Amino acid sequence: xxxxxxxxxxxxxxxxxxxxxxxxxxxxxxxxxxxxxxxxxxxxxxxxxxxxxxxxxxxxxxxxxxxxxxxx
Amino acid sequence: xxxxxxxxxxxxxxxxxxxxxxxxxxxxxxxxxxxxxxxxxxxxxxxxxxxxxxxxxxxxxxxxxxxxxxxxxxxxxxxxxxxxxxxxxxxxxxxxxxxxxxxxxxxxxxxxxxxxxxxxxxxxxxxxxxxxxxxxxxxxxxxxxxxxxxxxxxxxxxxxxxxxxxxxxxxxxxxxxxxxxxxxxxxxxxxxxxxxxxxxxxxxxxxxxxxxxxxxxxxxxxxxxxxxxxxxxxxxxxxxxxxxxxxxxxxxxxxxxxxxxxxxxxxxxxxxxxxxxxxxxxxxxxxxxxxxxxxxxxxxxxxxxxxxxxxxxxxxxxxxxxxxxxxxxxxxxxxxxxxxxxxxxxxxxxxxxxxxxxxxxxxxxxxxxxxxxxxxxxxxxxxxxxxxxxxxxxxxxxxxxxxxxxxxxxxxxxxxxxxxxxxxxxxxxxxxxxxxxxxxxxxxxxxxxxxxxxxxxxxxxxxxxxxxxxxxxxxxxxxxxxxxxxxxxxxxxxxxxxxxxxxxxxxxxxxxxxxxxxxxxxxxxxxxxxxxxxxxxxxxxxxxxxxxxxxxxxxxxxxxxxxxxxxxxxxxxxxxxxxxxxx
Numbered sequence: 001x002x003x004x005x006x007x008x009x010x011x012x013x014x015x016x017x018x019x020x021x022x023x024x025x026x027x028x029x030x031x032x033x034x035x036x037x038x039x040x041x042x043x044x045x046x047x048x049x050x051x052x053x054x055x056x057x058x059x060x061x062x063x064x065x066x067x068x069x070x071x072x
Numbered sequence: 073x074x075x076x077x078x079x080x081x082x083x084x085x086x087x088x089x090x091x092x093x094x095x096x097x098x099x100x101x102x103x104x105x106x107x108x109x110x111x112x113x114x115x116x117x118x119x120x121x122x123x124x125x126x127x128x129x130x131x132x133x134x135x136x137x138x139x140x141x142x143x144x145x146x147x148x149x150x151x152x153x154x155x156x157x158x159x160x161x162x163x164x165x166x167x168x169x170x171x172x173x174x175x176x177x178x179x180x181x182x183x184x185x186x187x188x189x190x191x192x193x194x195x196x197x198x199x200x201x202x203x204x205x206x207x208x209x210x211x212x213x214x215x216x217x218x219x220x221x222x223x224x225x226x227x228x229x230x231x232x233x234x235x236x237x238x239x240x241x242x243x244x245x246x247x248x249x250x251x252x253x254x255x256x257x258x259x260x261x262x263x264x265x266x267x268x269x270x271x272x273x274x275x276x277x278x279x280x281x282x283x284x285x286x287x288x289x290x291x292x293x294x295x296x297x298x299x300x301x302x303x304x305x306x307x308x309x310x311x312x313x314x315x316x317x318x319x320x321x322x323x324x325x326x327x328x329x330x331x332x333x334x335x336x337x338x339x340x341x342x343x344x345x346x347x348x349x350x351x352x353x354x355x356x357x358x359x360x361x362x363x364x365x366x367x368x369x370x371x372x373x374x375x376x377x378x379x380x381x382x383x384x385x386x387x388x389x390x391x392x393x394x395x396x397x398x399x400x401x402x403x404x405x406x407x408x409x410x411x412x413x414x415x416x417x418x419x420x421x422x423x424x425x426x427x428x429x430x431x432x433x434x435x436x437x438x439x440x441x442x443x444x445x446x447x448x449x450x451x452x453x454x455x456x457x458x459x460x461x462x463x464x465x466x467x468x469x470x471x472x473x474x475x476x477x478x479x480x481x482x483x484x485x486x487x488x489x490x491x492x493x494x495x496x497x498x499x500x501x502x503x504x505x506x507x508x509x510x511x512x513x514x515x516x517x518x519x520x521x522x523x524x525x526x527x528x529x530x531x532x533x534x535x536x537x538x539x540x541x542x543x544x545x546x547x548x549x550x551x552x553x554x555x556x557x558x559x560x561x562x563x564x565x566x567x568x569x570x571x572x573x574x575x576x577x578x579x580x581x582x583x584x585x586x587x588x589x590x591x592x593x594x595x596x597x598x599x600x601x602x603x604x605x606x607x608x609x610x611x612x613x614x615x616x617x618x619x620x621x622x623x624x625x626x627x628x629x630x631x632x633x634x635x636x637x638x639x640x641x642x643x644x645x646x647x648x649x650x651x652x653x654x655x
């Protein structure tokens with residue numbers, strides 16, 4: 001639902017996202033970590049918390065058209 | 073127990089704790105004061121699962137020694153429209169500070185600041201006001217880290233990624249539970265003399281599927297009495313504001329706002345300060361109305377603003393919301409402490425049941441024991457006695473910490489007095505076989521509906537909340553739809569792998585909880601707390617100062633009413649106004 005994916009140019013396949021994810025979104029095959037069940041992501045951001053390489057990318061439930069930054 | 077083919081693994085312990093959130097962690101640590109023969113099992117990662125993962129509470133109710141205890145009794149009782157268990161409020165008044173300070177002291181042993189001090193007064197805890205009641209700032213990640221380390225230090229055994237699918241009972245006594253590891257399909261038998269259920273919460277919000285009410289479903293099928301599912305409660309939020317805020321939830325009740333953050337409009341105005349009396353009275357709905365007004369009158373978008381809080385506050389906020397901070401950083405490449413974060417540019421007013429659950433729970437005595445001997449229940453799983461039935465800031469977390477901290481001693485007392493003998497090996501095989509076979513059948517089908525599809529159909533039935541739950545006609549229609557889903561979708565459901573088997577188990581739980589909510593609401597013929605019946609808009613203390621309870625009777629859901637005891641605070645017989653719009 002809200003995980004965009006893993007930036008494989010940064011990922012070192014340490015498996016920490018797989019280890020912590022409460023919704024079992026990630027899987028490991030042949031030593032490679034990948035997003036297997038993106039629809040189950042609840043955007044809790046625990047994968048971001050543990051990823052040593054900032055390789056996990058998620059977004060929120062808000063519309064993508066929403067401007068992110070405030071400019072007053 | 074050799075040649076035991078039904079189960080791949082057999083685990084013995086005195087105490088089995090089901091659930092790896094904050095209540096489960098505390099139950100494990102408090103129980104380990106008496107025995108180390110404890111097993112913890114969790115669907116997720118212990119210390120990171122449950123409602124804590126998605127809700128991540130950051131303030132809780134504690135009755136400090138200097139507090140006016142009458143104020144606490146009054147707030148708990150009146151905010152719950154007299155439905156709280158007043159004896160539990162008294163226990164909260166007497167014990168909550170002691171238990172919180174014990175946790176605070178434990179944190180200090182690991183260099184953690186679980187209860188941060190006030191920004192201006194280093195010798196005082198940081199207390200804020202949420203929904204009109206005092207709340208103490210609580211650093212959940214620091215508490216989780218402390219308790220994880222303590223569990224490791226005390227050498228308690230832990231099992232993760234296991235969905236518990238049945239609590240094993242015989243003659244109204246609990247003897248353990250069975251589970252399935254949803255990553256490899258291996259089955260587990262947990263034999264235990266006492267079980268602590270700490271797997272509460274159920275959500276009908278589409279993006280929060282991790283908490284699906286399995287703790288409720290397990291207790292129900294074990295024969296435990298359940299209560300207050302008519303207190304479903306609704307939360308209103310503008311759907312264009314993300315559910316969890318950016319750092320905090322985007323309301324004036326949020327800890328972020330109360331700690332000094334602001335929700336501002338395009339002109340930089342803290343518009344919550346300009347709410348009309350009507351908006352103020354309407355709680356969260358009123359805040360949504362305020363957001364909507366700003367946008368409609370051309371002052372949108374709406375931003376969260378943490379740029380002006382002190383360095384100390386930034387440090388505490390970041391520590392409390394570290395995962396969310398990283399999310400904002402990752403998504404927008406901005407630092408929420410130096411830039412504004414846009415959270416809403418439009419408002420579509422909707423009602424959904426609260427993502428963090430106000431769904432009722434297992435009925436317990438004042439030692440956390442359910443109506444099934446040896447089954448203890450803590451946290452969201454048993455929340456109706458002290459929390460969850462009403463929007464009362466910090467009450468769920470307050471209950472999780474209080475109940476988890478207290479339950480160890482109660483379990484110990486039970487074990488010392490219990491003379492139950494463990495059933496035979498044959499009994500253990502037979503007790504779990506049918507359940508496991510019925511679940512693995514989802515994998516063996518050739519084709520069928522995916523669990524996610526069935527979940528979506530449940531959501532369509534339960535939401536929109538203010539329509540589905542508004543009157544007898546809609547409730548009856550929803551009851552019939554849930555029955556249809558059970559008879560058609562569930563029978564045709566196919567799990568393609570073990571991950572989907574976990575989801576199939578969740579679907580079963582969600583159907584159970586849906587039925588509990590709808591049938592309980594249908595029984596009550598008045599409005600109270602979060603639920604407002606259009607056909608019975610008034611609160612009726614003469615006939616309905618009652619809990620709706622339910623229990624499994626053969627295969628039927630049997631409902632009844634129980635008069636709510638009011639030992640400390642009587643309810644007025646005459647209520648002039650309709651039930652408050654407190655959601």
